[in-house]
Amino acid sequence: MxxxxxxxxxxxxxxxxxxxxxxxxxNDIHFNQLCKDSKERIQYKKYCRHCNKEVASDDIIKGYEYEKGKYVVMTNEELEKxxxxxxxxxxxxxxxxxxxxxxxxxxxxxxxxxxxxxxxxxxxxxxxxxxxxxxxxxxxxxxxxxxxxxxxxxxxxxxxxxxxxxxEIAAVPKNVPKMKLEENELNMAKMLIENMTKPFEPAAFQDEYQARLREAIHKKIQGQEIVAVDTSGPSNVIDLMEALQKSLELSSGQHQIGSA
The missing domain is CATH 2.40.290.10 (Ku70; Chain: A; Domain 2)
Structure with a gap:
């Protein structure tokens, strides 16, 4: 390294x-930008409009614009000094x-x-x-x-x-009001947190979307069609207590399975 x-x-x-x-x-998959018609890669060139030519990296220097269109040049040697x-x-x-x-x-x-x-x-x-x-x-x-x-x-x-x-730290874009909570709501939230608490093991987590993306790319190479992996609709649970109760039931079941 x-x-x-x-x-x-x-x-x-x-x-x-x-x-x-x-x-x-x-480790992420990175896509190249291609021309829609030719499927050839799009290239970005460092171009000087004044000289009407492409500029090599060795010919590029650092300049600070102190007035519109006026630059002071700073060399690497001057920056070191x-x-x-x-x-x-x-x-x-x-x-x-x-x-x-x-x-x-x-x-x-x-x-x-x-x-x-x-x-x-x-x-x-x-x-x-x-x-x-x-x-x-x-x-x-x-x-x-x-x-x-x-x-x-x-x-x-x-x-x-x-x-x-x-x-450099931006201010919070919107003040979040401190809402009054019911004691049973807070207790259920604490129980849900407790049920879902276990030691953090970084190796237990992988980028699942990247895995599906690699599989989708492989299928496209093989000429296969990409099929939606999740066709379920949005949840209709909008009541906070109902959502907490359902989440608690679900986490309790998973906790029992994990402890078995």
């Missing part, structure tokens, strides 16, 4: 060289309790893997954080963006989570 970013975790005077690796793999030593490290600013970081701020995850020789310092940080159930709040520059980070300890290593800044 290719390294996404390299740097050193800076904790006071302690430096821990690490590489950041993506934590996820894209404005980075401080601190920008080139994953410098820890403070520590916080795990529970204090709201999940809405999490953006992307990376595995932090120590470079050769940094394993002991890495393990020291991991164990110290995990024993106190704390995370490290840090910053680093990745590309042209200063990223706010959380160094999150696990039993196997450290996950680096990039965070959104406060001004």
């Amino acid at each position: 290719a390294v996404a970013h390299k740097g050193s975790i800076s904790m006071g005077l302690v430096l821990i060289p690490v590489g950041l690796y993506k934590t996820t793999i894209d 404005i980075k401080t030593k601190k920008d080139k490290t994953i410098h820890i600013i403070q520590f916080a309790r795990m529970s204090e970081v709201n999940m809405i701020y999490y953006e992307k995850d990376y595995y932090a893997v120590p470079e050769t020789g940094a394993e002991k310092a890495y393990e020291l940080l991991r164990q110290a954080l995990l024993s106190q159930r704390k995370v490290a709040i840090a910053k680093t520059v990745m590309g042209t963006n200063e990223k706010l980070l959380v160094l999150y300890p696990t039993k196997d290593g450290i996950i680096v989570k990039t965070l959104f800044y406060q001004d």
